[in-house]
Amino acid sequence: MQERVRLSDAQINRDLLRSIFETPKWYWFLVAFLGLVVLAGFTAAGYMFNQGLGVTGLNRPVMWGFFITNFVFWIGISHAGVMLSAILRLVQAEWRRPATRAAEVLTVFSLMTAMMMPLIHAGRPWRVMYWVFPYDFARGVYPNVRSALVWDPAAVFTYLTSSILFVFIALVPDIAVLRDRTTGWRHVMYSVLSLGWRGSVRQWKLQLIAGILLSAIILPIFVSVHSIVSWDFGTAMSVEGWHSTVFAPYFVIGAVHSGVSAVVTVMIALRWVFKWENYIRMEHLDALAKLLIVVATGWFYFFILEFIFGLYSLEGPEVALREMQVFQMPWTALFITFLLCAYFIPVPMWLIPKVRRSIPLMIFTTILVNIGMWLERFIIIVPGLARKQVFTFTWGGYTPSAVEIVIVIATFALVSMLVLLFAKVFPLIPIGDAKEGMILYDEIKIGKVMVPAVMREE
């Protein structure tokens, strides 16, 4: 059943702008705490730049560790935004309304964070310019477009630019609401940002077209970004378990799995923090959980494909790698935890309707998914590198150092802090969308019951 309440436009404004006009006491404490963690991360990174990559646990032959895992993880989270807002916009799902902005904003901030990871990993980030940007006219040395390490920045840059622009265009009508309700310097700021929006017929029409059209264009970008990230691995010949044709869709759907879960976590947090019970309702969690069952099962299918066809060739090194992943400690423990967290605990739970409508259980399952999906990336990246191969004479293992752990923790604090700060300046639930939902909401009387209904333009 739906628990919808009819709300007036003024009420919607009051509720959804609460995050901007009211500051609870804990808010600045929380921001300051997260800021400290971020600061610790930057300090650790600075220390590492000064001392060199030797302070990390990276070692021959494991040159990719926590940083790259974290990079892939945050790219994955960033896929929530487009998955939810673009696909649900295109299929005109009513229950998308409260989720789109949070998802898009999460996309932007997690992408920024993700982009920092390879920069930090490079050890000398200023050098990255030489590999990525075609600018060195004086010497005529240009980056190699045949390298996956050049495609990656191109794709992430495209995705980041598009998501920022997408968020901005969708924000314009909401900024106009803020403009009408503020005074002083904030009024000036919102006036400039709202571009003089008045809500005329033409402006709304184009706003709606923008939602659909940009969704349709960003969708192929979203697919390409994680595919290209997967080709960082897929195009590498010498590492067992990486050269698999299924990597692109496998990574994409895994990203959607972790991303949608993260959006659910964030939405529940927002509902609790800003008292948005009337907007983020149980029916939304229910619908998202059902979506997650489908996505998780799709992901699991690709996981099975990847695993079976890893073994399919029956070549010694491949089989040995799978053996290591599954049967050697500590990988066994990680592997089991990963499977339980990413699939076998949450999905059966979501099949139970009561779980889908329970806030603590939804928080629990979605966080579990992201623990599992972080481990998934780790298990893909490190064992393949760590396995002893012919002609590798220095052969070290990999244990993450304190520097790496601090930096990884700091990225989580960074994204949370940025989302909190964003909520202070712009509404995290699209106001115009919520109002439109109220206009299009209707009821149909069938016999003795009123069934919720929605008006639909053809």
Added chain:
Amino acid sequence: MHEPHHPVQASYLRMTAQEITQDVIQRHESPGRQFWMVTSVLAGLLGLGIIGFIILLSKGFEDRNAWGYYATTFAYIFTAAQSAVLISVALRMVKAHWRRPIARISELFAAVGLFTFLLLIPLLWVLPVTTGRRSIWFEWPGHSPHLWDTLALGLLVVCGLALLYFASIPDMAAVRDHATGARQNRYRRMALGWQGSLHQWKKLQVGISLLGGFYFILLIVVHMLISVDFAMSLVPGWKDAIFPAFHAITGFQSAVALTIVTMSILRWKTSLRRYIEADQFWGLSKLLLALSLLWFYFWWSGFFTYWYGRQPAEQSILKFLMFETYKVPFILAFLLCFVTPFVILMWNFVRKTIWGPTLAASIVLVGTFFNAIRFYVPAYSIEDSSLHFLETLPPANTPGGVDILIIIGGIAGAVLVYMLASRVFPIVSTWELKEGLLLQRVRKLMKIQIKVLAKPE
């Protein structure tokens, strides 16, 4: 007066429940002369196919190369018809109201499963044992694929038929209530005492969704088994983790195309125009566009990894399947499965017409046939599947007279089964339309007429 920007679609919403039942049942009782003319022509073509099959059979099972086009025909019919059932399952799952008039059209393809299953049987003798070559059966006995693939396809067919039967019970009860004599008796038995009580409706809904979910999972599994056992594992050095998923995607793509073409023919030749409207074509064409893009994406993921790797085994697979030996079917599949439908369907105004989706769907149906050729014919042209990789590429197998007879006969047979099945089960699901009458309204909002869709949980 002010003209509404969008005239409200779905003219069946202006009919009453009785009118709908009368109309559909009447058509179901007397299909007209043309129907029987077409079925006899199809039966004739099927006869030609049987002749071709007997010639092929007389040469025995040893020469695998001769069976390439037979396997292609089997795979083509399987991918299109068996996946078509999924359209109604998936659209029912997401509660799309526009699916109502076309749900049965796609479900009815479950009946073709019987024919697909018959086609599989001779192939079991052609398929070599898995001992000594790569397969997904690893250390299992050599006849594992013969056993398990048959069982899986059989289960899928049974599940599809059960779904079709279950979903038609209320309609068969309607036929029973309108018929007399022997026909009434027959449908009385088939309707299993359906009265339409609340309890029965509840059971029906649960049954349909369970069978649908089960069908979905089975279909993915069968796609994986057939694509690997009957194509990929026969080619040495072809290790392609994405191939089963690609096979399933082409299945969905040809399923959507098949449904669109069927809808078009029904609109053109029968009185069902008032049910099958631009709304349905619009909905399905968006799916077809998405699947055409996915065709490219899944193909590219596989191709790109191989191209980049530069490993001899993978390079020879690329040459064999795409760029040298079977270049022609590959290029045709690429153009007809991806490029043309994309160029046609990227325009929303084209998607909202009848001709646009029909044209694109017809092209896709031809394209997916070449897509089947480019995997199955090469796979059967390799003599020794136990090699490590393809060092020398075998020559291309071009279709001969017998192959063409089999292709024509096979496709005609599948269409014939479908048409005959439509004699048993009404081709439009009246109970879903009547449910649609309850859950959809047209009402006035200020100055326009607008459709209101109920979203019950």
Added chain:
Amino acid sequence: MANKSVLGLFDNADTAADATDVLLEAGCAQEDFDVLTGSPYPEGAFGEKNPKHHIYVFPLVGALMGLSVALLLTAGTQLAYPMVTGGKPILAFPAMTIIGYEGTLLGAVIFTILGIIFESRLPRPKLDPYDPRITEGYIGLLVTCTEEKVDVMEQALRRGKAVDVIHEKGRAL
């Protein structure tokens, strides 16, 4: 002869929709009034004119430009520094496709955004006549007419049960 705008505010959408009939009777053409709302209404709900736009041209142009720039960049830089890597040709099309693809879509997105802003006739330096109550749920009927008809239109708006009528303060557009 300068044109002036006058804005009638309505506290409910049905009244506003009915008021458009009064406006038409008073001699206001369908293209001379606009509706300002705080949220999108289904098209034509107020009996307003359907605005024309060419937004779909923008992504196509952007995509073409993005593709050309990406191809020039990839081909140009590789030809300028021809070094064979990984046994692949200097102009390796599958690899160039990837940058080309991203360039195409980046161009399409940027042009779409520009197109949306341009076609929405934004940015707009002044709001006048406008009222903050519009974002609170009020409906504004904005009539643009010649200076001498302003009074006629104001009366028509009031007859249509406008709760308030606001005149343009600044100079004529």
